[in-house]
Amino acid sequence: MESSTNNTAWKTLWKLRIPAKVKIFVWRTLHGALPCRVVLANRHIKVSGQCPLCAIGAEDILHMLFKCPRAAEIWSLLECQKFISEALEYDRAGSAVLEFLLCSSFRSGIPPDGFPELVATTCWYLWWERHKIGHDEPVQLPAQSAFAIRSLAANFTAASPSKAHLKKQGWTKPPTDRVKLNVDAGFDADSLRATMGAIIRDHHGNFVSATNWKIDFVADVEAAEAHVVRIGLELVALTGCTRVIIESDSFRM
CATH class of the missing domain: 3.30.420.10 (Ribonuclease H-like superfamily/Ribonuclease H)
Structure with a gap:
């Protein structure tokens, strides 16, 4: 990717109302630096490059976050599938698809408010679930994961109110009987x-x-x-x- 001084992806990323850990995850993803199985196999680490969930594709960033059937079902449950499909129309790497979702306008419609935060939270959550699978821990059904993602994204946004909504005022005394x-x-x-x-x-x-x-x-x-x-x-x-x-x-x- 280009330097942070001339790439809108970075400006968009640092303004997102999400926790620092999710921003760092997105930053690493935009750099193509996630240690997914394909990357580990290419570095001669003894691990199968096959997706551990669907076993029908190699686990790179594109497959893991967007093309794996489980990921696709979660995006659909979040009512984002038409935007994902548009992002996947061209032969893009996973990092480029994420950048497109964060920064682009869509022919297929206008995404809802908080869409970039939802995209970032969903990608982070999918990655977190894969870590659980790697440690032989159970994961939720896709519908439960989609519900958890919506709740997290809403909480992240609510915990970071816009400064424009905050109004400072001095303390006022109560009535004499209170x-x-x-x-x-x-x-x-x-x-x-x-x-x-x-x-x-x-x-x-x-x-x-x-x-x-x-x-x-x-x-x-x-x-x-x-x-x-x-x-x-x-x-x-x-x-x-x-x-x-x-x-x-x-x-x-």
């Missing part, structure tokens, strides 16, 4: 962990109580926000406050 509970949660889409904090202040702005928490597994950013509200309300109950205003900087609340 306290204000401020809550905030941070969600890491890479590890699916969340950190959260809550603070209570009175109508003068004086500190009443506070707490912080960490959760090692959270399904998505909405769940993290719900957890921190629960923790904040438990703090309110412990301090004996009965009239409370809840405030969060989440644009989803």
Whole structure:
């Protein structure tokens, strides 16, 4: 591929709302640097170049991500098959097909919002499943994999809100007969962990109580926000406050 200064693929890649590990995977794929079986066999590593899933093709990037029957079924379940078919019309390498999907306009229609993130997440997920197969671990049915991919792509996008949607404003005092509970949660889409904090202040702005928490597994950013509200309300109950205003900087609340 061309240098990052004049190739739109790189500009597209680094702007995607996906975790760093998925970006690095896409970066390696665009360079044709995935250690699939064909590459390993060409490097004289004793491994069959045949696809371990379908056994009807050699496992290169093109076959692994787009042409293997299992991959094709998952793309179809994700309603992306017409875009994949258009990308496969010409004799392209797997890295070139991925670049086409990330950067091109399509004759077959306009892809949905978040399509590049869905493409990147799907390719990463297909690669991750192949790792599981290589370690003799079971994988899901294609329909289950497609559902998981949609959920992951949606969570990745939701965890990276556009700065245009964020509006900063100062803290305002609650009415004299109430306290204000401020809550905030941070969600890491890479590890699916969340950190959260809550603070209570009175109508003068004086500190009443506070707490912080960490959760090692959270399904998505909405769940993290719900957890921190629960923790904040438990703090309110412990301090004996009965009239409370809840405030969060989440644009989803």
